[in-house]
Amino acid sequence: MAAYAFVVAMCGTTLPTPLYRMYQRELGFSSFLVTVIFAVYAVGVIVALLLLGQLSDSVGRRPVLLAGLVLSALSALSFLFERGLPELFAGRVLSGLSAGLFTGTATAAVVELAPRRWAGSATLIATAANMGGLGSGPLLAGLIAQYAPDPLHQVFIVDLALVAAAVVGVLLIPETVRDRSGTFTRPRRLHVPPSVRPAFVPAAMAGFAGFATLGLFTSVAPSFLSEVVGVSEPAVSGTVVFTVFAASTAGQLLMGRVGVRRALPWGCVILVAGMALIASALLTASLPLLVVGAVAAGVGQGLSFRAGVTDVGRHSPPERRAEITSALFVVLYVAISIPVVGVGIMAVTLGLRQSGLIFSGCVALLAATTAVLLWARPVRRDA
Template sequence: MAGDRRGWRVCLLGGAVFAVCMAGTTLPTPLYPLYQEKFDFSELTVTVVYAVYAFAVIGVLLLAGNASDAVGRRPVLLWGLGCAAASGVCFLSATGLGWLYAGRLLSGLSAGLFTGAATAYVMESAPPGGGSRATFVATAVNMGGLGCGPLLAGLLAQYAAWPLYLPFAVHLTLVACSIAVLLRLPETVGRRRPLSTVRPQRPGVPPQVRPVFGAAATAAFVGFALFGVFTSVSPAFLAQSLDVSDHAVSGVVVALAFFASTGGQLAVDRVGVGRSLPLGCAGLLAGLALLAGALHWDLLTLVVPSAVVGGFGQGLAFRGALSAVGGASPEDRRAAVISSLFVVAYAGISVPVIGVGLLTEPMGLEGAAFVFIACMGALVVSAAGYLLRHPVATGV
């Protein structure tokens, strides 16, 4: 009994460290309009600054995604916290655009290092028989941390002094506390190997996985693209189209999408993998439709449900995609297939967002957003149609 309590304590403390790191990756979201005003750059630049993060995550996943299997979870998590701290210092020191690029790059490195290692650590720390609850903890702290970042920054920027400095100072304090906690937590990898044994992971999709992978990856791509647009350009839309300059409101809207995603991921256990993918696609389509309505009629009352519905659909679709693809993969290729899915998902955060930025100047923010919604809607309808004709087998 005492061992179980200790195991859960380690699991929850590891989860708290995970949440702190992920919060730092979305911390700048409600602050982008302030940076635009300070450094005088375009909406395209905002989207590129945002997308640098995703490219860094993809690079780490491909080059060192399996590093914690070799050198241990704690060293990799400490490297991740070091990158998070360096990112915060860049934003605190920002005197020009280059600092923002550097900060986002380091933030992406921290997320790439943390995503796999922290998830594994939380699950391995749980006592015997606690696998399902540990999965819940890992899911909740990942998306919950992402949601807390814009919420914290928005509230501090709106109601406290030094809006471009205080959020990062607070987060650096939390990172320092996390390092202190992590140094006292046990390692979960028994046999460790030198860093020189780590090799880049080569993504791949075996022929037997391709029928489910295409639709699953498309749903993941659209879900992450929706998050990318919410976190990069929604503050500008709220300010320009709805005259909402309250940074706390911007932070809450983005946070709601991430919190709703947590709910969607947890709902997969009830609805089942076979139904979660098409239902997730339906949620994504409904979220896109609500966002289109918000753009057309300039209604904040539609922005909020678009974040909630789209986020819930993203959670259903992404966890369903992970379960379906992982279940269909041969055991010796599973890690490579899941890495491929993550690469596609993070491409969704970057490529469409930059496309919106490129179209903003000739078409305006609303016009660019309508093009994005139309393209993503077509993709998710195609994926849903395929899934309805070829249901994912129950039990994968």
Template sequence: MDGDLRGWRQCLLSGAVFAVCMAGTTLPTPLYGLYQEKFDFSELTVTVVYAVYAVGVIGVLLLAGNASDAVGRRPVLLWGLGAATASAVCFLFATTLGWLYVGRLLSGLSAGLFTGAATAYVMELAPHGGTSRATFLATAANMGGLGCGPLLAGVLAQYADWPLYLPFAVHLALVACSAAVLLRLPETVRERRPLRTVRPQRPGLPPRVRSVFGPAAAATFVGFALFGVFTSVSPSFLAHSLDVRNHAVSGLIVALAFFASTAGQLAVGRFGLGRSLPLGCAALLGGLALLAGALWWDLLPLVVLSALVGGIGHGLAFRGSLAVVAAASEANQRAAVISALFVVAYAGISVPVIGVGLLAGPMGLEGAGLVFIACMMLLVSTAGVYLLRRPAPAAETAGQP
């Protein structure tokens, strides 16, 4: 019993460290409007600054995504906290636009180092028989941390002094506490190897996975694209179109999408993995429709509903996609296939957002958003219809106990 309590305490502490790191990646979200005023840059620049983050994540996932299997979980997580520290320092002392680019790149590096290593670490610290709960804890720490970032920054920016400095100072303090906690937790990798043995991972797509991967990747792309728009340009839309200039409200609306995603992933257990992917597509379609209505009629309640419905769709679709492609893959190809899915996910969080930024100049933010929504609705509808007409055999397998 004492061993179980110690295991769960360590599991919870590692989850808290995971959440702190991920919170730093979304911390600038409600502050982009203030940076626009300070450095006088366009909506396109906002989206590019945001998308630089995905470059860092994809780079780490491809080049060193399996590093923690060799050198250990704690060293990789400490590197991730180091990158998070450097990112916060860049934002804290930003005097030109270039600092924001570097800060976002470093933020992506921290997320890339944490994504796989922290998930594995939380699961490995759990007591025997607690893998399922630990998996949800890792998911909740990831998405919950992403949601807490804009909420924390928004509240501090609205109700405290130094809005462009205090959020990052607070995050630096949290990172320091996280490093102290991490140093007291045990290492879970027993047989460690030198860093030079780590080889880049190339995403792979074996022929038997392709029919399953297509619709799963489409749903994943749309889900992350919706999140990308929410976390990059929604604060600007709220301020300029809805006259919502309260940074705390802006941060809360973005946070709701991430919290709803956690709820959606938890709901997979109720619906079953086999049905989660088509249900996720349907919810994403609903979230996009609500966002279109919000842009067309300038209605704040529809923005909130879009965050909630789209977030639930993201959670259902993403967890369902991971399960489907993993079940369809051979054991020795699974890591490469999942890496390919993550590359699609982070392409979704960056490429469409830049497209919205490019169109915002000639069409306005609302027009650009409607074009984005039309494209994403077409993509997710195609994936959903495909899944309804041809359910993936892997999904049926994955859904069995």
């Protein structure tokens, strides 16, 4: 039930991805403004993580998860009653706040609720729920936008129904935080203890490159497909974005066989190959090549993401696990927002194709550098 709630909350954050082109036609804004709308979401995530990342450690997991679902429902209502840009911005901010509450809290809750026999797979369940939810949003919205008569409204009605079921599920799960004050304490700065930093730093480095790629696909992928590749069907754009996250989940499954020490650098290497394929797809306007590049990039991101979260989680004190996980996600959501805004700024003067090529080169360089550093200083077995 906790994993289902995680999926639903993350699904709501990416639902607008295949709909941005429709909003562009309806409201007449540019691809740059699409990236700004997306970045506003990331700002909401980061604010929630910074101010409330440790909240569930003191008041409990369930109250924070319920608050995140309420914010997700308010976001869906903002899009449902959209009349212009103010509602779009409000919906994205609320969605970001919801995701910020959920990422660290739900990851910790799923790990803590897992039966002892599932202990080795608990982190996989949590990260797969995260990535699966993020990937399900564009697929669901793309299919509804393609075949439903009123896509800009019906998709959010479906989302509200999913959120309502998730609320019931969270109300039924047990609380896993035993020592809690039950009151809201003054937010404190997220802090990573020195004993956790040897695991945290490489996880953050590898995660930055992977999440920058996810940010590109969840913000301007429909614009790339329409303006560069010549494919404008929302079902296709939603499926392409879903492919990245499905591949990420596959990479997370593969990490169990590869191991943390090898998954972090090799995930970066595979991500480099994926970015090379994506750049080739932009040069040749090839949809199949773009899909293959999305799969490769997703697998690489999934490998390094699960390896990083696993290593950070196993070296974190239980009473501070949500706080440290939230600190990691702050880094990842900086990666998912700032580079994408850079793409939007470049697109105004250079065009989407050129900005996409520059972005691919920068991410590939960062991932390659991270792989070299990880091989020079491998992940420690013990903190």
